[in-house]
Amino acid sequence: MGELLRRYWMPVAGASELDANSIKPIRLMGEDLVLYRDLGGRYGLVDRHCPHRRAHLSYGWVEPTGIRCSYHGWLMDETGRCLEQPYEDVANPNPRGKERCSTTAYPVRELAGLVWAYLGPLPAPELPVWEPFTWPNGFREIVLADVPCNWFQCQENSIDPVHFEWMHDNWSLRLRGRDGAAPKHLKIKFEEFDHGFIYKRVREGQSESDRYWTVGRVALWPNGFFLGSHFEWRVPVDDENTLSVAWFFMRVPKGREPYVQATIPTWVSPIKDASGRWISSHVINQDIVAWVGQGTIADRTKENLRSSDVGITMMRQRLFEEMEAVAAGRDPKGVIRSANPAQNIPLPNMAREINTEGIPLAEFENHPILKARLAEFRHHYGQPPQVRRAFQEAMGIAPE
Ligand code: FES
């Protein structure tokens, strides 16, 4: 599975995280690394330990070209080359000595305020530019969470329509001390397309002409989820830990254009409360309760899959087939090798108009989803007050 997942670019950080501190220790796909941005604006993702005698590079510093170790001053660049070995350069200058000392390094790119890394065999494929990344006039924010379980049970949640009714609707009612029941799912179906799977649903009070059935939601291949105004990715840290990366877009009300966001904030959402219980007040926190509750690596031999789980079976089978494709030397599903098709890739989207055309602030009242989004950030617990404030200013609803 690691061989397969390393064929895809992964979002691994928010670019704004590196504004405050240019070096971030990070663990990805079972490897301890440091992510950095040097003074020339180049990103690097290199072995966490210096190629000299293994000092921890997050205690080094960045320079115009590369990252320098604080132990004996070796300087490495984003390709992993060792550029300087200060004592050797005085006492024993020999370019080949440095050539032997290169370190592990992976390609990094910035897109949509996210830092993306590719940890697979070169040449790297194209980095897909999903259409929402090109939308102007929106407030965007990036939320990270450290989730102590395997990435795939998080991703199975991306193709699980029925859980919305229970985990987000009925459980939220109970958490607020209310009973009653949300509209039941009457019908679901799953379809595959080039960049993943789509699930469609009809609930009580809806019909087949509703966008939940005609358009649906996207389980983005291989480890993402796209819901019209936000993306989520489940990035493997190792077999037992996942970095949850979410990217949110909220278009400013019509009439407030042009809105240009100076920097896209990144924040980390805590997942446990002071007593050590999982936080359950926010939508993605509720999902996290499901993911970690299944165990560090869910035991699938003890499951009982039913018709609500057809999409999960489709996704598992596709993963097995794509692992075989990689083993046979082929590019797996969704890998893009030429530049043009990677630009501005449209995805099925129930919320396209409200994100690209917008509505006036006065009409938000009539739009339950947008109205709720103005009132509070419901996806992740712990939005910092300064992010809330920047959001309110963008929307034109900041208190005096
Ligand atoms: S351990 Fe990094 S320069 Fe010596």
Ligand SMILES: [Fe+2]
């Ligand atoms: Fe959910």
